[in-house]
Each structure stands twice: as structure tokens, then as C-alpha cells.
Amino acid sequence: MAERAVSPVKQKLRDYYQLMKFTLSFTVVFSSVVCYLLAPGISFSWVAVLLLFVAGMLITGSANAINQVVEKDTDAMMKRTSKRPVAAGRMSVDEGWTFALIAGTIGVFMMGYYFNWLSAGISAFSLFLYAFVYTPLKKKHSIAVLIGGIPGALPCLIGWVAGTDELSMGGWILFGIQFFWQFPHFWAIAWVAYNDYSKAGFKLLPDKGGPTKYAAVQALLYSIILVPLGVLPYMWNMTGMVSVVIVGLANLFMIFQCVRLFREMDVKAARRVMFSSYIYLPVVLLALLGDKL
Numbered sequence: 001m002a003e004r005a006v007s008p009v010k011q012k013l014r015d016y017y018q019l020m021k022f023t024l025s026f027t028v029v030f031s032s033v034v035c036y037l038l039a040p041g042i043s044f045s046w047v048a049v050l051l052l053f054v055a056g057m058l059i060t061g062s063a064n065a066i067n068q069v070v071e072k073d074t075d076a077m078m079k080r081t082s083k084r085p086v087a088a089g090r091m092s093v094d095e096g097w098t099f100a101l102i103a104g105t106i107g108v109f110m111m112g113y114y115f116n117w118l119s120a121g122i123s124a125f126s127l128f129l130y131a132f133v134y135t136p137l138k139k140k141h142s143i144a145v146l147i148g149g150i151p152g153a154l155p156c157l158i159g160w161v162a163g164t165d166e167l168s169m170g171g172w173i174l175f176g177i178q179f180f181w182q183f184p185h186f187w188a189i190a191w192v193a194y195n196d197y198s199k200a201g202f203k204l205l206p207d208k209g210g211p212t213k214y215a216a217v218q219a220l221l222y223s224i225i226l227v228p229l230g231v232l233p234y235m236w237n238m239t240g241m242v243s244v245v246i247v248g249l250a251n252l253f254m255i256f257q258c259v260r261l262f263r264e265m266d267v268k269a270a271r272r273v274m275f276s277s278y279i280y281l282p283v284v285l286l287a288l289l290g291d292k293l
Contacts, residue, residue: 015085019068019099020061028152029056032159034285035174037237038292039163051114056155058107059123063151065100066131067095070089074139074200080193100131115162116250122161126154142203145186153179173232177284180229183222184258185277187215189259191270216265219273220258227251233288243291247284254280 006014033052037044068075068086075087085091104127112120130151136146153175160171190197190204191211197204207214230247233239257276261269 011090015091016099018063018083019085019091019096020057020103021064021068022057022061024066025057025060028060028155029053030163031178031281031285032056032155034162034289035156035159035171037159037289038174039160039170040238042163048114051110052159055107055110055114055123056158058103058110059127060155062100062104062107063130065103065125067135069096069100070131070135074202077200078193078196080196111158111162116165118165118167119158119162120225122154122158126149126151126158129154138202138204142208145183145190145204145206148186149179149182152182154181169236170233170238172236173236173238174288176232177226178228178281180222180225181277181281181284184219184254184273185281187219188261188270188277191215192267193244194272211265211270213265214264216262220255220262223251223254223258226254230284237293239288239291240293241291243287246287246291249262250280250283250287 029052033056035051036042036048036052068084071086072086072093073083074080075084081087086093086096104124108120108124108127109149111123130148134144134148134151137147156174157167157171160174161167164171169277184278189206190202194205194211198210205211205215206218225249230251231244233247234241234244254273257269257273259274263269
């Protein structure tokens with residue numbers, strides 16, 4: 001049976017959906033919204049949440065669009081990314097840049113106008129760091145993961161600042177949790193997709209030898225760092241004891257999966273770490289929000 005034709009409008013919408021990496025952007029913005037709601041004195045408001053969500057999606061979508069424009073040639077080499085709109089030739093480089101510029105500008109302006117200009121400034125810095133520092137660095141050195149961890153965790157700080165208009169300790173604690181979470185998460189992804197990444201010349205694992213014991217130990221060490229970080233919201237009177245227990249159990253679960261990776265040293269174990277990290281973050285953030293003081 002012949003494949004059903006897709007209308008040009010529907011295909012274009014799909015292309016923009018892929019260009020902004022909607023699922024990834026949604027995850028990033030989710031953490032920003034939760035951290036905004038964790039800010040002292042902030043109560044739930046559909047209007048504020050919707051505005052923050054839209055602004056965050058535009059900013060994150062802009063960064064992801066730039067990433068795809070810059071990496072169009074390497075994306076075309078990898079099976080998992082070859083069908084992205086710019087890499088596949090369905091969208092021009094100019095169109096990708098135009099979307100990124102318009103989306104990023106509107107998103108940053110929304111943050112400043114509806115929340116505060118400090119959160120807008122951090123948002124603009126995060127976009128720049130991800131698109132113009134982390135993205136080209138991925139082909140040069142594995143330190144790119146460390147650099148990329150900063151814009152990866154800044155949405156937590158952005159959400160907090162949007163609610164408080166200050167760079168206070170609560171925001172830095174939330175930033176720290178998401179920052180250190182990214183290492184076992186991203187190294188697990190790099191382990192699973194190692195052959196694809198290597199083909200494109202990306203250097204993302206902490207060992208030049210690729211998926212080695214050293215890489216597994218690094219993932220384990222960073223997951224252990226999450227244990228004391230998980231207690232800090234309670235110590236700073238942000239949340240109660242219930243969240244300490246839930247976050248502690250989530251941390252032990254991540255450590256357990258990283259230990260299994262160290263012992264088994266295979267893609268199956270790395271995939272378990274990867275999926276565990278996907279579960280970990282929403283569980284931790286929602287536990288903190290549900291137990292907010």
C-alpha cells in the first residue's frame with residue numbers, strides 16, 4: 001500500500017515541531033515552571049504559568065533551532081538525526097535562522113515584560129551559551145558536557161528569578177540539582193548512541209576511549225553528589241521532610257543504576273541509567289513543589 005501523502009501545511013508544522021525539539025523543550029520549560037512555583041510568595045496562576053511556558057518554549061526552541069542549523073551536516077550523518085528538517089533539506093538554513101531569531105527575541109522580551117529583566121537577561125545568556133559555545137565545542141572536547149550543563153540547568157534559576165527578581169540561594173540550589181543530574185543523564189545517552197556520535201565526530205564521553213570504566217565511575221560520582229544536594233531545599237526551609245525522603249529514594253535509585261552500569265558495562269545498563277534519569281527529574285521537582293513550605 002502506498003504511503004499516504006502529507007499536506008504541505010502539515011509537513012511544515014511537523015518540521016517546526018522537530019526544529020524546536022518540542023519534547024526536549026517541554027522538559028526544560030517544565031523545570032523552569034516548577035522552580036518558579038517553588039519561589040517564596042508565588043501561588044499558582046494559570047496566566048503566569050502559561051506566559052512562562054510560552055516564553056520558555058520560544059527561547060529553548062530558538063536555541064535548539066540554532067543547534068540544528070549549525071549541525072546540519074553532522075546531523076545528516078547520524079541515523080537518529082538525519083530526518084531533522086534542516087539536515088534532510090526540507091528547510092533552508094536561512095529559514096532556520098529566521099525562526100531562531102524571531103522566537104528567541106520574542107521569548108526574551110516576554111520574560112522581561114511579564115516577569116522581570118533579570119530573568120530575561122539570564123535567558124538570553126543561556127541561549128547564547130547553548131547555541132554558540134556548547135554546540136561548536138562538542139566536536140572539540142568532552143568538556144562540552146560541562147559547559148552545556150550550565151544552560152541545561154539555568155531554566156531552574158530562570159524560573160526562580162522570574163518569581164523572586166533576585167539571585168538568591170534557593171535558585172542556586174535548584175540550579176545545582178539539575179546541573180549535576182545532567183552528567184549521568186547525558187553520559188548515558190552518549191554511551192547508548194556512541195557509534196552514531198563518533199561517526200559525526202562528537203566527543204561527549206569523559207574518556208577518549210569511549211564507553212569505559214572511567215566513564216561509568218564518573219556517572220556514579222555525579223549521581224552520588226546529588227545526595228547532599230537533595231537535602232539542601234529542606235535545610236534552606238524551602239520544603240519539608242517528606243520531600244527529603246522522596247528525593248533521597250530517587251537519588252539511591254540513580255546510584256543503583258549507575259553501579260549496575262559500572263558492573264555490567266553494556267548498552268543495556270546505560271539505557272537503564274538514561275530512562276531512570278528521565279523519571280528522576282520530574283519526581284524530584286514535583287516532590288519539592290508538593291512539599292513546599
